[in-house]
Amino acid sequence: xxxxxxxxxxxxxxxxxxxxxxxxxxxxxxxxxxxxxxxxxxxxxxxxxxxxxxxxxxxxxxxxxxxxxxxxxxxxxxxxxxxxxxxxxxxxxxxxxxxxxxxxxxxxxxxxxxxxxxxxxxxxxxxxxxxxxxxxxxxxxxxxxxxxxxxxxxxxxxxxxxxxxxxxxxxxxxxxxxxxxxxxxxxxxxxxxxxxxxxxxxxxxxxxxxxxxxxxxxxxxxxxxxxxxxxxxxxxxxxxxxxxxxxxxxxxxxxxxxxxxxxxxxxxxxxxxxxxxxxxxxxxxxxxxxxxxxxxxxxxxxxxxxxx
Amino acid sequence: xxxxxxxxxxxxxxxxxxxxxxxxxxxxxxxxxxxxxxxxxxxxxxxxxxxxxxxxxxxxxxxxxxxxxxxxxxxxxxxxxxxxxxxxxxxxxxxxxxxxxxxxxxxxxxxxxxxxxxxxxxxxxxxxxxxxxxxxxxxxxxxxxxxxxxxxxxxxxxxxxxxxxxxxxxxxxxxxxxxxxxxxxxxxxxxxxxxxxxxxxxxxxxxxxxxxxxxxxxxxxxxxxxxxxxxxxxxxxxxxxxxxxxxxxxxxxxxxxxxxxxxxxxxxxxxxxxxxxxxxxxxxxxxxxxxxxxxxxxxxxxxxxxxx
Numbered sequence: 001x002x003x004x005x006x007x008x009x010x011x012x013x014x015x016x017x018x019x020x021x022x023x024x025x026x027x028x029x030x031x032x033x034x035x036x037x038x039x040x041x042x043x044x045x046x047x048x049x050x051x052x053x054x055x056x057x058x059x060x061x062x063x064x065x066x067x068x069x070x071x072x073x074x075x076x077x078x079x080x081x082x083x084x085x086x087x088x089x090x091x092x093x094x095x096x097x098x099x100x101x102x103x104x105x106x107x108x109x110x111x112x113x114x115x116x117x118x119x120x121x122x123x124x125x126x127x128x129x130x131x132x133x134x135x136x137x138x139x140x141x142x143x144x145x146x147x148x149x150x151x152x153x154x155x156x157x158x159x160x161x162x163x164x165x166x167x168x169x170x171x172x173x174x175x176x177x178x179x180x181x182x183x184x185x186x187x188x189x190x191x192x193x194x195x196x197x198x199x200x201x202x203x204x205x206x207x208x209x210x211x212x213x214x215x216x217x218x219x220x221x222x223x224x225x226x227x228x229x230x231x232x233x234x235x236x237x238x239x240x241x242x243x244x245x246x247x248x249x250x251x252x253x254x255x256x257x258x259x260x261x262x263x264x265x266x267x268x269x270x271x272x273x274x275x276x277x278x279x280x281x282x283x284x285x286x287x288x289x290x291x292x293x294x295x296x297x298x299x300x301x302x303x304x305x306x307x308x
Numbered sequence: 309x310x311x312x313x314x315x316x317x318x319x320x321x322x323x324x325x326x327x328x329x330x331x332x333x334x335x336x337x338x339x340x341x342x343x344x345x346x347x348x349x350x351x352x353x354x355x356x357x358x359x360x361x362x363x364x365x366x367x368x369x370x371x372x373x374x375x376x377x378x379x380x381x382x383x384x385x386x387x388x389x390x391x392x393x394x395x396x397x398x399x400x401x402x403x404x405x406x407x408x409x410x411x412x413x414x415x416x417x418x419x420x421x422x423x424x425x426x427x428x429x430x431x432x433x434x435x436x437x438x439x440x441x442x443x444x445x446x447x448x449x450x451x452x453x454x455x456x457x458x459x460x461x462x463x464x465x466x467x468x469x470x471x472x473x474x475x476x477x478x479x480x481x482x483x484x485x486x487x488x489x490x491x492x493x494x495x496x497x498x499x500x501x502x503x504x505x506x507x508x509x510x511x512x513x514x515x516x517x518x519x520x521x522x523x524x525x526x527x528x529x530x531x532x533x534x535x536x537x538x539x540x541x542x543x544x545x546x547x548x549x550x551x552x553x554x555x556x557x558x559x560x561x562x563x564x565x566x567x568x569x570x571x572x573x574x575x576x577x578x579x580x581x582x583x584x585x586x587x588x589x590x591x592x593x594x595x596x597x598x599x600x601x602x603x604x605x606x607x608x609x610x611x612x613x614x615x616x
Contacts, residue, residue, distance in 0.1 A: 077583065135466055151459060158443055158552020159588045168549040168583065170542045172481055181580035182545045234478045237490045241476040242550045244466020272489035275385065275476065280467045 006067045007301040008053055011116060011293030012074040012099075014038065014090035017045075018290060019052045021060040021067075022298035027127060028291060030056045042097040049099075050106045069110035070103055071301035073119030073293045076163050083113045089179075112301055115163040116293055117146035118155045120286075123296030124249055125150050128287035133247035137239050138286065139167060140252035141262070145187040149243055156243075167191075169238045171231045189231035192254055198224045211258060229265040236269035240276050251286025259285045314375045315609040316361055319424060319601030320382040320407075322346065322398035325353075326598060327360045329368040329375075330606035335435060336599060338364045350405040357407075358414045377418035378411055379609035381427030381601045384454075384471050391421045397487075420609055423471040424601055425454035426463045428594075431604030432557055433458050436595035441555035445547050446594065447475060448560035449570070453495040457551055464551075475499075477546045479539045497539035500562055506532045519566060537573040544577035548584050559594025567593045 005024040010017065013036065020031035032052050036045065057064060075090040083100025085091055104111045121130065121138045130136040134153060140146035147166025149156035158164045167187045168180040175184020176194070188194055195207035202220050204210050213221035236248065248270075250262055266283045270276070288295060313332040318325065321344065328339035340360050344353065365372060383398040391408025393399055412419045429438065429446045438444040442461060448454035455474025457464035466472045475495045476488040483492020484502070496502055503515035510528050512518055521529035544556065556578075558570055574591045578584070596603060 151464065152462060154460065156459065156551075158584075159554035160585055162552060162585055164552040165549045165583050169477070169546045170479065170549075173479070173538065173542055179582060180549065181577075181582045182542075182549070185545075185549070230481065234481055234490075237493075238477045238546055238550070241473045241478075241488065241490070241493070242546070243464075244470055244472040246467035269489075274487060274489045275473050276466075277468055277470055 005302070006062060007298040008056070008067055008070040009119075009294035009296070009298030009301070010049060010053070010070065010072040011119065011290075011297060012036065012049075012072065012085075012091070013116065014075060017049060017052075018294050019049065019056060020291070020294040020298065021056045021062060022295060024299075024302060027295065030059045031291075031294065032056055036091070038091050038094055042094045045094065046097070046099060046102050050103060053103070053107065064107040064109060067107075067109055067301075068303060069112065069301035070107065071119065071297035071299070072099060072103075072111065072113045073116035073297040073300075074099070074113060076115040076117065076165075078113050078115055078163075080113055080115075080161055083111070085113075110301065112297075114155075114297065114300055115148070117148040118163055119296035119300060120146070120251065120288075120292040121148035121150055121249075121296065122155060122299050123288055123292035123294070124251070124286055125296075126299050127295055128292060129249045129251075129284040130247055133245075133282075135243055135245040136247045136249060137166065137243055137245040138249040138251060139186075139235075140286075141191065141250065141254035142252040143192050145191045146252070149245065151243070166239065169235050169242075171234045171238075175231075186231055186235040190228040190235075195224065195228060198227075207254075225261075229261060232262055232265040233269045236266040237273060240270060240273045240281060244276060244281075246281060248281065248283045249286050250283065251289075251292065255285055313610070314370060315606040316364070316375055316378045317427075317602035317604070317606030317609070318357060318361070318378065318380040319427065319598075319605060320344065320357075320380060320393075320399070321424065322383060325357060325360075326602050327357065327364060328599070328602040328606065329364045329370060330603060332607075332610060335603065337370075338367045339599075339602065340364055344399070346399050346402055350402045353402065354405070354407060354410050358411060361411070361415065372415040372417060375415075375417055375609075376611060377420065377609035378415065379427065379605035379607070380407060380411075380419065380421045381424035381605040381608075382407070382421060384423040384425065384473075386421050386423055386471075388421055388423075388469055391419070393421075418609065420605075422463075422605065422608055423456070425456040426471055427604035427608060428454070428559065428596075428600040429456035429458055429557075429604065430463060430607050431596055431600035431602070432559070432594055433604075434607050435603055436600060437557045437559075437592040438555055441553075441590075443551055443553040444555045444557060445474065445551055445553040446557040446559060447494075447543075448594075449499065449558065449562035450560040451500045453499045454560070457553065459551070474547065477543050477550075479542045479546075483539075494539055494543040498536040498543075503532065503536060506535075515562075533569075537569060540570055540573040541577045544574040545581060548578060548581045548589065552584060552589075554589060556589065556591045557594050558591065559597075559600065563593055 145167030
């Protein structure tokens with residue numbers, strides 16, 4: 001097996017960091033999760049990441065020079081060219097931190113920094129629910145709603161190579177004002193934090209309690225959920241018209257328990273889309289869970305091969 | 309000059325067909341416009357197109373074998389693989405007509421059939437308002453609203469290589485039901501026919517009269533127009549979040565007189581988009597008018613060259 005078949009994938013989120021050694025043939029070889037502990041500062045965080053990479057390489061029986069590189073997916077936005085983290089919301093105090101240079105110096109291998117939603121998409125497209133499909137759009141429902149797309153075998157990128165925020169497509173101009181600048185975008189209506197805010201405003205607790213109450217047919221809870229599912233349906237219609245994906249993947253923590261109702265809303269929009277080729281667009285649940293990010297990040301660090 | 313530098317471009321619309329001989333170096337060499345006269349039937353229409361191509365080649369001093377091929381942009385949807393027209397709305401009676409085979413047999417050159425919005429985009433990207441930008445999104449305001457995008461130097465295509473209908477992104481769930489399956493899509497709120505319908509419902513005449521009355525500060529006319537411009541603003545926000553273009557081009561008949569107000573609405577959405585890189589997204593008027601289609605179609609028929 002050549003070096004090109006091995007890489008390290010890192011997935012940096014606001015609360016934890018997943019790290020794995022990955023081989024193209026076998027998938028994840030060794031993996032670890034460490035707390036982000038963003039409040040302890042950026043430099044100590046990078047040190048703990050480097051230590052974990054070192055340990056996983058040793059456990060895998062790989063020397064640093066036997067890997068093709070290190071790929072990092074980080075809660076966006078990130079500056080891919082400069083290798084710096086730009087996210088003041090999820091990673092306060094880490095913004096403008098250059099994570100690429102110290103890891104490159106520590107392991108003497110190429111290091112790539114990418115948006116985490118793009119890397120999760122890449123993971124699903126190589127080894128999960130997106131495999132064999134193109135275009136693919138993935139929406140990740142958590143605190144926010146992440147979005148990413150694969151088009152023509154490549155991660156969809158916008159101006160300056162930046163990551164389009166598909167989770168913020170407009171849904172309802174009368175909806176809540178979002179930090180993205182749009183009123184009534186998908187994230188402002190159907191994310192975990194949107195559901196928690198709507199539930200709290202009605203004295204219904206948080207998102208988790210909202211789902212429980214809706215299961216018990218509480219009309220107020222059902223109403224909030226119905227609005228969120230309408231937003232998913234409308235956003236899916238927009239995604240179908242803007243990108244015409246062959247597959248729409250729904251992932252993220254909220255899909256562990258609530259996939260069916262969200263998938264039904266998305267499928268309803270697909271069925272209504274008269275200008276899309278009938279029967280050609282499918283909706284699927286993300287298959288790799290938390291591992292999509294490290295798998296995609298490792299894949300991004302492997303050189304493309306002509307046989308692929 | 310090699311054969312690769314010459315092609316014929318054809319742009320088929322519901323009322324007229326534009327045809328041109330095009331050289332990569334000089335642009336349009338000779339051009340003609342013939343009435344579509346769709347009611348006279350498909351086969352006579354193809355004959356008249358072939359006659360016009362023949363005449364323009366002769367006027368250009370080119371033999372058929374000196375051109376690289378013939379590119380056709382046709383009011384969508386089209387079946388690119390089968391070379392057939394699928395549009396029963398704009399081209400009734402021509403649907404399922406194979407336009408590629410007879411022209412290929414007549415001129416013994418490759419013939420490509422594409423969506424007309426994609427070809428107009430390609431024309432603008434090679435020789436107009438999209439030149440040097442990537443990604444580019446173009447919206448064409450006419451009876452309907454056409455949309456197309458260039459991403460990574462390629463026309464954005466969806467599942468099965470089909471054309472995404474960006475003009476139908478969702479804007480307002482309380483808006484009119486559109487034939488696309490969405491209620492309140494951009495086309496249903498801001499196209500020429502949408503404005504005419506809204507004006508007629510208020511006894512204000514058609515879209516042209518609506519604009520005239522709004523200029524005279526008629527409050528009802530101003531209200532309809534304000535709603536349409538809000539729809540453009542909202543759809544632009546969605547386009548920014550879904551595709552993050554470097555340039556948004558506004559074209560089509562309505563932009564001849566009304567570009568400034570539509571561009572202002574689009575620019576307002578760009579300015580509000582906090583997650584997009586500041587100052588990197590520009591809005592521009594289409595530069596080639598009706599010629600974008602033939603130029604793009606001819607360009608699609610030329611082989612890509614490595615120096616490009």
